[in-house]
Structures are given as structure tokens and as C-alpha cells.
Amino acid sequence: MLRSPLGATALALLALVVVTAVLAPLLWGEQANVKDTGDLLAGPSAEHPVGTDNLGRDLLLRTLVATRLSVALALLATAVAVTAGLVLGVAPLLLGRVLGRAVTWFTGIAVAFPGLLLALFFAAIFGSTATAAVFAIGLAGAPSFARLCQNLIAGIEARDFISAARVGGVGRLRVLFRHVLPNIGEPLIVNATVGAGGALLAFAGLSFLGLGVQPPEYDWGRLMMDGVRGIYTNPLAALAPGLAVVIAGLAFNLTGESAARSLGMGDDVLLGAGVRRRLRTPRASTRGPAAAAAPISDGDPVLEVSDLRVEFPGATGPVHAVRGVSFTVEQGEIVGIVGASGSGKSMTALAVARLIEEPGRVEASALRFLGTDLLTTGKARLRRLLGTSMAMVFQDPMSSFNPTMRMGEQLAEVATEHAGASHRDALARAADRLAAVRITHPKRRVRQYPYEFSGGMRQRAMIGMGIMLTPRLIIADEPTTALDVTVQSQVLDLLRAIRDENGASVLFISHDISVVAELCDRVLVMYAGEIVEELPASDLSSARHPYTRALLSAVPHMGTALDRPLATLDVDSLAAAGKNAGESDAGASGAPRTDAKEPSDQAEAGVR
Known part of the structure; x- marks a missing residue:
């Protein structure tokens, strides 16, 4: 910010306002209240540069002293607006689809009303006091913060690391405070800074109308109200506090604008400056270890899918993304699903991992993992099972990892959440898993952020997260996409090694049939949501x-x-x-x- 003229000017104005708010009441607080009945409503002079009021008090000193109360009330109103806006903004995430949609509708209706009209409405209800004006302006500004918060959360909620946290059994509150809010903090703070300038102006307006600060207290709006009565004889009496409002408002607005430019106010906010913020170290889970997966006999498949169907509502009727897919994955087997983009490969994997949410519908004659019916099992048991025995490796590791958390913390959370491990043991396990996926200097890497890893390292770290426990099935959704051939070969070798060392089965999804032929034991070919051919990988040439x-x-x-x-x-x-x-x-x-x-x-x- 200091490198740009806008940022330097904004910080200089903000420093001027803050210093005045802190020092003016200490230096001139008593003098501003001294009455001089012999010099009432005087014009500007050497002794009183702005003149005096109807009790002979110096208007310049009163304008300077009023800075503290004016700024403090504006900041309090902004805090109310941000708090109420956050409550409304996170409600759709916490309340679910039906109640959350109602909150979104209410927010949209409230945003449609001008903020000043809402402030006047609330001020008329709460009364003509400074406290009432704080809540009136705060509640009037809440809808805009709520809408901003909802939009930011919607963008973060669609990322893979949120889906991974949910399928891992992380509750909504923990997802909110650990994964969502840290990623939307910068834009909220920047917009709150800009909002403080608006709150300052709104508060001055209410006080000017007699609905804010009441005598004997005074702020800039109250001083303008008193000064406007004699504006034809002494215009500076009203212009001086008005100029103070302009300067302070510009200080807040320009600071917010320059901060927004510095941060980018887009994905750069999430992936750049945000990654440098240190988060609170999570407490070790107090729950016991997650229930072990149900044992299966040697001849039973790890995954059994029969007549799997996935559909979504469309404009002219249901859209069938997956149509009657049936297959099995045996113990220690690597099964590949191959097909062109849009053939239904990833949708099949998401349905197996139970990651398809409303309005999508998943139906199947049988969908069993380790002998457990994934369609009828309760959510709590299902999350424990999938969180410990099924690993999901997503296509884009940059969106799969939380950019504001260190890599070690993200891997360790799997062990603390599902195995009841202590934080220290979980971090040690995370370093061990990074070493297992061929990442050098794992003890140093666990303290780094995702942006400090290369694309291939992030992909291997994602696989390392999947084997933090001992998964029985690893679903790899195009894990080699956008990787160069050297890193791609390393990832394939790694998956083979995990299968050989841990006995895990792998469901490997790719559009590259040559990669599938190299890695897999058996291949399923998908087209238009159906499996059109199933054959051993060695028979692909025929x-x-x-x-x-x-x-x-x-x-x-x-x-x-x-x-x-x-x-x-x-x-x-x-x-x-x-x-x-x-x-x-x-x-x-x-x-x-x-x-x-x-x-x-x-x-x-x-x-x-």
C-alpha cells in the first residue's frame, strides 16, 4: 500500500484521524467546553478560527474533540453490521438447504432497500439516542455484508477441500471456523473498512436530523445541526464538522480501496496473502478411535456397485448422468475407468464416495463398501467408515488443500479426527506419510503451505493424506491430469507401491487410456453414462x-x-x-x- 500514491495518501489520512481521535480529547477536552457568554455566535477570528456557538464555546476545538466519539460510534455501528451480516451470511451453510434458502431470500429482500431508509426506520423504532443509532445503522448495513458473506462462502464451499472435510466427518461448525472463515477473512475486513466510512456518514446524518447523539454529548453531525442555523452569518460553523466527516470518510474508504487493490480481492486473496496467516493449532480429538471397517472375507469385493444411477433435474426433465453402471473392485485390485470428458467417470466416483448433494439423486440396486450398504447406513457411521477406509484423491490439488493451513495441519487432521491421535503424534504421522509418497525433507514440508509445493508435490501430498490411516480403497480422480510425464510416472509408481505395501484397492479414473493400460489390472470403458466394455488391461489392444x-x-x-x-x-x-x-x-x-x-x-x- 505504501508503494502507491493512493495507499500512502489513505494511510496518512487514517493516521491523522486516529491521532486526532486519541489526542484531541486529552489536549483540548476541557477547553472545548469553556463557555464565554461575552462572545456568543462569534465569527471566525484569531482566537476562534471557526467561531463560537450559542454558548461561546470554540467550534474548532469542539470539532477536533468530537473526532473520538464520531469515529468510535461509526466503528461500533460497523461492528454491529459485520456481526449481524456474518450471522445471516453463514446461516445457509449451517441451517441446511430449506432454512438456508429462506435466509438467502430474506437477505436479498433487505439488500433491495436503501441503507439510509433502513437506518431511519430502525432509528424511529429504537429511539433518539446514540446507542439506538448505533444499532439502527449497524442493522441497516448488515444485509450488504450478509450478501457478500454468502457469495464468498458459496465460492469456498464448492472447493474440493470442503467436500473432503465433509466426507471425512467434520461437522458444519468446524468446517465454518476452520476452513471457510479463514479463507474469506481478507475481503470481509477490507469491505468492513470501506463500510466504516459509510457508517460515519450515516451516523453524522442521523445526528444532524436529531436522531443520533443528544446533548450534552456531541459529534460531527450534532455540530453540523447546530451550525446550520447560522450558516448565512458563519458558514464555517457547519462546514468545519462537515469537512471533518469528509476527511475521515475518505480515510476509511481509501484505505479499504487501496487494501483491496493490494490484495487483489479475488483468488489472489485466497492463494496469496491469506496463506501467510497462522491459524490456531487444533486440539487433539477427545473422541475415541473411529470404528474399524467391517471385516470382509477373502473372496468378497471391496466395492460392489450394481445398477448405479445418478440424475439431476433439468429444464425439460431429469438429466441422467450415470445410467445403470455395475462393477466390482476386488481386494488389492487396480480398476481403471476410462472415457472421454462428460462420459460419467467422475460422477460415478462421487456417487461411490457419497459426495453428490441435492438436488442430485443417487440410486442403485446395490452400493456396498466393505460389506456396508452406503445408501441405507446412517450418516454418522457412514462418515466414520468413509473417513477411515476410503481415500479420495482429487484432480486439482490446489483447490483440494486449504490454502490458509499448513500442509502438516491438514494431513494431521485426518488422524486427530478419525483415529483419536494427539496433535504431536498426528504431525509425526503426517511427516512419515509425506516421506512415504517420496517428498523430500518431510519434517520441513509439514510446516509449509500448499503454494510452496509444486504441482506434482501437491498431488503426492494429496495421496499422502489419503493414506494417513489405512484405507481399503483409494479413488483417484484423474490424479495425473496437467502433470508432466516424469511426475505422472512418479504418481503411477506411487499408486502401485501403495497397493503392494498396504494391500489397498484403487479405482483409477482417467481420460487417458494409455495411462490406464499401464497402471490398471482391469479397465471399464464409459460412454454417455454407461459402461460399454469391460476387459483386462492386457487385452486393450484387442x-x-x-x-x-x-x-x-x-x-x-x-x-x-x-x-x-x-x-x-x-x-x-x-x-x-x-x-x-x-x-x-x-x-x-x-x-x-x-x-x-x-x-x-x-x-x-x-x-x-
């Missing part, structure tokens, strides 16, 4: 379905002709080819089927 063959042909290799265009997917031709290839089994729908017969020559039309 895939029978035209869509799978088109995916393979679309991957460049060393033998690709340089003088011909790269192969791309033509989904319309693929659908026709799939219909002809499997018309004997697909039935009336003509949908591509996994049990299609030998494909016809039209299958090649799917690759161009």
Missing part, C-alpha cells in the same frame, strides 16, 4: 467395442503418420457403429453394449 478402439486410435504414438491429421472421436459415428455391432444384444434402445459381437467395418467410421 478391444472389440468401436468406442474403445477409437479411444486407442486417438492416442498418438511413435508410429503415427506425421503427414496425416491426428485421429479424433466422432461420437455420432461411434453410436451408429456400436448399434450395428451390438444390435443382436442391445435391444430396442440400440445402446452400445459390453457384450457386442465382432464389430462391423463401420466401427472404423468412429475414427477419422
Whole structure:
């Protein structure tokens, strides 16, 4: 801020206002109340530069002394506005969908009314006192802070680290105070600073109308009210406190504006300055260890999915994102789900992890994890099970980690929350897990923030978070996207090592069929929300379905002709080819089927 003219000017004005508020009552408080009946309503002079009031008191000294009360009342009103706005702003997060929507509607209605009209309305109800004016202005400013808070929370709530906290069993209050509020602190503080300037002006207006500070107390608004009576004989009597309001208002507004420019007031606020803030060290969980997952026999699958369906409401009817998907994941097996963007891969994974919220609907004939029905089990037990036995590795580790928390704290929270470990033991476990995922200097890394990690390191740290306990299933949703081939190879080797060392099963999701072929034991090919082919990874080169063959042909290799265009997917031709290839089994729908017969020559039309 000091490097820019705007910031330097703002801080200079703010320092002037603060110094005056602190020192003026101490230096001139008594002199400002001295009455001189022989010099009533005098004009400007060398002794009284602004003149005197109807009791002969020096108006310049009274204007300076009034700084403390004027600024203090404005700050109190701002505090009321921010507090009430925060309560309204976080209510949708805490109250749930129905009550939260009602609060959002109420906030929208309140924002539609001009703030000054609301302040006059509340002032008429509360009465003509300084305390009443504080609450009137504070409540009038609350809706705008509430709307800002709701918008900021909506942006943070959509991030992956919030979803991870919820599926890990973290309560709403803990999510709010530990993950949400630290990430919206800067914009709220900046807007509160700007709001203080507005509150100062509003308070002066109420006092000017006789609804604020009452005699014998006085603020700038009260002085303007007294001075306007003689504005034709001594205009400085009203202009001096008015000028003081302008200077103080500019100090608050310009400080807020320059701070906003310095911070960026966007994602830079969350990912830049915010990461330097130190958070309170969490207390170790007082709960006992989470219930262990139900044992399963050697022959039973870790995950069993039968006829899984996911749908969302649409403008013309339900949108079916996943349509009748069925598969299993055996113990120690790496199963890949591959398909083009929009085929339903990630939606299937989110449904298995129970991360799809309203208005989405998840239905299945069977959805069992470690023998537990995920659709009928209670929320408390479900969170304990998923938090300890299922790990989710998201595609974008930068949005998956909370940018305001150190990496060690985020990994340690898994152990303190679900295993009842102490904070010290959990941090030691976090360092051990970072070492396990091939991150060097793990004891130093646990004290760093996500922005200090490279993309590959963040992805490996995300896997390390997944193995903080001993998961039975790791769902990796495109963990190698946007990574260079060297880091991609390291991540794949890491997943294999975790499978071999811990016996964990892996559900690996990717659009890159070559990566899936390298890592997985078995491959599921998805198209338009359905599994169109299932086969061992070693048999991919002899895939029978035209869509799978088109995916393979679309991957460049060393033998690709340089003088011909790269192969791309033509989904319309693929659908026709799939219909002809499997018309004997697909039935009336003509949908591509996994049990299609030998494909016809039209299958090649799917690759161009």
C-alpha cells in the first residue's frame, strides 16, 4: 500500500484521524467546553478560527474533540453490521438447504432497500439516542455484508477441500471456523473498512436530523445541526464538522480501496496473502478411535456397485448422468475407468464416495463398501467408515488443500479426527506419510503451505493424506491430469507401491487410456453414462467395442503418420457403429453394449 500514491495518501489520512481521535480529547477536552457568554455566535477570528456557538464555546476545538466519539460510534455501528451480516451470511451453510434458502431470500429482500431508509426506520423504532443509532445503522448495513458473506462462502464451499472435510466427518461448525472463515477473512475486513466510512456518514446524518447523539454529548453531525442555523452569518460553523466527516470518510474508504487493490480481492486473496496467516493449532480429538471397517472375507469385493444411477433435474426433465453402471473392485485390485470428458467417470466416483448433494439423486440396486450398504447406513457411521477406509484423491490439488493451513495441519487432521491421535503424534504421522509418497525433507514440508509445493508435490501430498490411516480403497480422480510425464510416472509408481505395501484397492479414473493400460489390472470403458466394455488391461489392444478402439486410435504414438491429421472421436459415428455391432444384444434402445459381437467395418467410421 505504501508503494502507491493512493495507499500512502489513505494511510496518512487514517493516521491523522486516529491521532486526532486519541489526542484531541486529552489536549483540548476541557477547553472545548469553556463557555464565554461575552462572545456568543462569534465569527471566525484569531482566537476562534471557526467561531463560537450559542454558548461561546470554540467550534474548532469542539470539532477536533468530537473526532473520538464520531469515529468510535461509526466503528461500533460497523461492528454491529459485520456481526449481524456474518450471522445471516453463514446461516445457509449451517441451517441446511430449506432454512438456508429462506435466509438467502430474506437477505436479498433487505439488500433491495436503501441503507439510509433502513437506518431511519430502525432509528424511529429504537429511539433518539446514540446507542439506538448505533444499532439502527449497524442493522441497516448488515444485509450488504450478509450478501457478500454468502457469495464468498458459496465460492469456498464448492472447493474440493470442503467436500473432503465433509466426507471425512467434520461437522458444519468446524468446517465454518476452520476452513471457510479463514479463507474469506481478507475481503470481509477490507469491505468492513470501506463500510466504516459509510457508517460515519450515516451516523453524522442521523445526528444532524436529531436522531443520533443528544446533548450534552456531541459529534460531527450534532455540530453540523447546530451550525446550520447560522450558516448565512458563519458558514464555517457547519462546514468545519462537515469537512471533518469528509476527511475521515475518505480515510476509511481509501484505505479499504487501496487494501483491496493490494490484495487483489479475488483468488489472489485466497492463494496469496491469506496463506501467510497462522491459524490456531487444533486440539487433539477427545473422541475415541473411529470404528474399524467391517471385516470382509477373502473372496468378497471391496466395492460392489450394481445398477448405479445418478440424475439431476433439468429444464425439460431429469438429466441422467450415470445410467445403470455395475462393477466390482476386488481386494488389492487396480480398476481403471476410462472415457472421454462428460462420459460419467467422475460422477460415478462421487456417487461411490457419497459426495453428490441435492438436488442430485443417487440410486442403485446395490452400493456396498466393505460389506456396508452406503445408501441405507446412517450418516454418522457412514462418515466414520468413509473417513477411515476410503481415500479420495482429487484432480486439482490446489483447490483440494486449504490454502490458509499448513500442509502438516491438514494431513494431521485426518488422524486427530478419525483415529483419536494427539496433535504431536498426528504431525509425526503426517511427516512419515509425506516421506512415504517420496517428498523430500518431510519434517520441513509439514510446516509449509500448499503454494510452496509444486504441482506434482501437491498431488503426492494429496495421496499422502489419503493414506494417513489405512484405507481399503483409494479413488483417484484423474490424479495425473496437467502433470508432466516424469511426475505422472512418479504418481503411477506411487499408486502401485501403495497397493503392494498396504494391500489397498484403487479405482483409477482417467481420460487417458494409455495411462490406464499401464497402471490398471482391469479397465471399464464409459460412454454417455454407461459402461460399454469391460476387459483386462492386457487385452486393450484387442478391444472389440468401436468406442474403445477409437479411444486407442486417438492416442498418438511413435508410429503415427506425421503427414496425416491426428485421429479424433466422432461420437455420432461411434453410436451408429456400436448399434450395428451390438444390435443382436442391445435391444430396442440400440445402446452400445459390453457384450457386442465382432464389430462391423463401420466401427472404423468412429475414427477419422
